[in-house]
Amino acid sequence: MSTFKTLDDLEPGQRVLVRLDLNSPVEDGEVQDNRRFDRHATTVRELMEAGHRVVLMAHQGRPGDDDFVSLQQHAEILSEHVGRDVGFVDSTYGESAVEAIESLSDGEALLLENTRMTDDELPEESPEEKADTEFVGTLAPLFDAYVNDAYSAAHRSHASLVGFPLELPAYAGRVMETEYEANTAIASREFDGQVTMVVGGTKATDVIDVMNNLGGKVDRFLLGGIAGELFLRAAGHDVGYDVGGMDLFDDQWEANHGTIESLLEERGDQITLASDLAYEDENDERAEVAVDDIDEKDRGYLDIGSETVSEYDSVVRDSEAVFVKGALGLFEDERFSDGTVGVLEAIAETDCFSVVGGGDTSRAIEMYGLSEDDFGHVSIAGGAYIRALTGEPLVGVEVLSRD
Numbered sequence: 304m305s306t307f308k309t310l311d312d313l314e315p316g317q318r319v320l321v322r323l324d325l326n327s328p329v330e331d332g333e334v335q336d337n338r339r340f341d342r343h344a345t346t347v348r349e350l351m352e353a354g355h356r357v358v359l360m361a362h363q364g365r366p367g368d369d370d371f372v373s374l375q376q377h378a379e380i381l382s383e384h385v386g387r388d389v390g391f392v393d394s395t396y397g398e399s400a401v402e403a404i405e406s407l408s409d410g411e412a413l414l415l416e417n418t419r420m421t422d423d424e425l426p427e428e429s430p431e432e433k434a435d436t437e438f439v440g441t442l443a444p445l446f447d448a449y450v451n452d453a454y455s456a457a458h459r460s461h462a463s464l465v466g467f468p469l470e471l472p473a474y475a476g477r478v479m480e481t482e483y484e485a486n487t488a489i490a491s492r493e494f495d496g497q498v499t500m501v502v503g504g505t506k507a508t509d510v511i512d513v514m515n516n517l518g519g520k521v522d523r524f525l526l527g528g529i530a531g532e533l534f535l536r537a538a539g540h541d542v543g544y545d546v547g548g549m550d551l552f553d554d555q556w557e558a559n560h561g562t563i564e565s566l567l568e569e570r571g572d573q574i575t576l577a578s579d580l581a582y583e584d585e586n587d588e589r590a591e592v593a594v595d596d597i598d599e600k601d602r603g604y605l606d607i608g609s610e611t612v613s614e615y616d617s618v619v620r621d622s623e624a625v626f627v628k629g630a631l632g633l634f635e636d637e638r639f640s641d642g643t644v645g646v647l648e649a650i651a652e653t654d655c656f657s658v659v660g661g662g663d664t665s666r667a668i669e670m671y672g673l674s675e676d677d678f679g680h681v682s683i684a685g686g687a688y689i690r691a692l693t694g695e696p697l698v699g700v701e702v703l704s705r706d
């Protein structure tokens with residue numbers, strides 16, 4: 304168990320530097336509201352109400368990607384969730400950032416520009432090297448305390464996550480505390496009945512890590528999403544190819560097909576793949592096909608089919624514990640939401656222990672009118688949640704716990 308300090312240990316009237324994870328889906332340049340804002344608002348509101356001067360850091364995307372944008376919209380969305388104004392300055396640690404930080408009054412909050420717009424943030428280096436950067440050296444002297452609330456980014460050894468805790472008294476925010484406790488408890492929990500893991504989403508490496516590291520703990524893996532299609536391709540079906548301008552499959556196939564093939568060989572009896580898939584037909588409607596009847600690589604598949612949904616539904620209902628990582632289809636489009644929503648509904652209606660993780664998957668819960676109360680824990684983390692489940696330590700949490 305970690306021994307980090309929390310907001311309960313923070314002296315009053317501090318200048319506090321806070322790391323949040325507001326990394327969000329961006330559609331046509333518009334940042335999409337999601338539960339990361341709502342969760343972090345709790346920490347921000349508590350600090351503002353306690354009269355601290357609150358300066359927030361966060362990242363969005365990675366340089367070169369379409370979702371690598373300014374945090375100006377994030378400040379507006381966060382303000383709505385906090386119910387108070389959160390200011391924004393378009394600099395991370397330049398002159399205008401320092402000026403804005405110095406003119407902040409008690410109880411006010413300010414969001415700095417995307418940390419990944421500085422050269423010091425991204426390269427993965429040791430906490431000591433990160434503490435020695437200009438970014439940390441410029442900002443740390445302006446504060447009394449550092450709070451890390453970004454559990455979902457705590458697997459990254461980046462300056463804003465691991466550099467500051469070496470220079471300032473460091474505390475865990477409310478989101479960090481809750482996520483850490485829930486995910487660590489899960490990693491050490493034992494179950495008598497069937498443990499099922501539903502894995503989908505876009506990242507094949509996450510799915511492979513889960514299978515490699517949780518193979519002894521999980522009885523059944525139910526696959527879907529892009530990752531599931533790559534497994535179907537490895538099993539000899541004509542799916543999981545880049546068609547119609549997609550670039551989700553072929554690179555991941557090149558990088559991972561050897562591992563996927565050996566996983567199917569070694570753990571085949573634990574792994575359930577879709578028996579049918581859904582696609583968009585020429586009338587823009589949902590159509591389905593059995594995977595055994597697919598003999599051309601020219602179509603994109605956007606969800607698991609109804610026979611698979613019904614099989615996954617009954618496996619979930621027979622389980623004592625169900626973990627979800629990743630969506631089973633393009634659920635943002637209602638026509639292709641059956642897999643993701645079907646499994647979530649089965650979990651919600653069953654008296655099992657459940658955890659739902661994956662940045663986007665948890666969005667489906669509110670989009671389709673399900674209640675968070677029907678799940679054991681809904682994590683806003685993806686990669687960090689997987690690492691926690693597999694028992695791997697998170698560098699951002701470790702560094703918070705140092706004396």
Ligand SMILES: Nc1ncnc2c1ncn2[C@@H]1O[C@H](COP(=O)(O)OP(=O)(O)O)[C@@H](O)[C@H]1O
Pocket residue numbers: 503504505506509527528529604605606628629630631632633634635660661662663664665685686
């Ligand atoms: N067959 C598919 N085709 C296109 N997109 C898909 C498909 N299956 C899943 N997705 C998309 O994957 C996205 C990422 O899912 P998520 O649960 O966040 O997993 P990850 O953690 O791998 O990003 C979702 O927004 C969903 O729309």
Ligand SMILES: O=C(OP(=O)(O)O)[C@H](O)COP(=O)(O)O
Pocket residue numbers: 324326364365455456459661662683684685686687
């Ligand atoms: O959204 C995040 O991770 P996730 O997609 O695994 O939930 C974190 O903000 C980390 O972002 P990164 O994977 O670009 O380092």
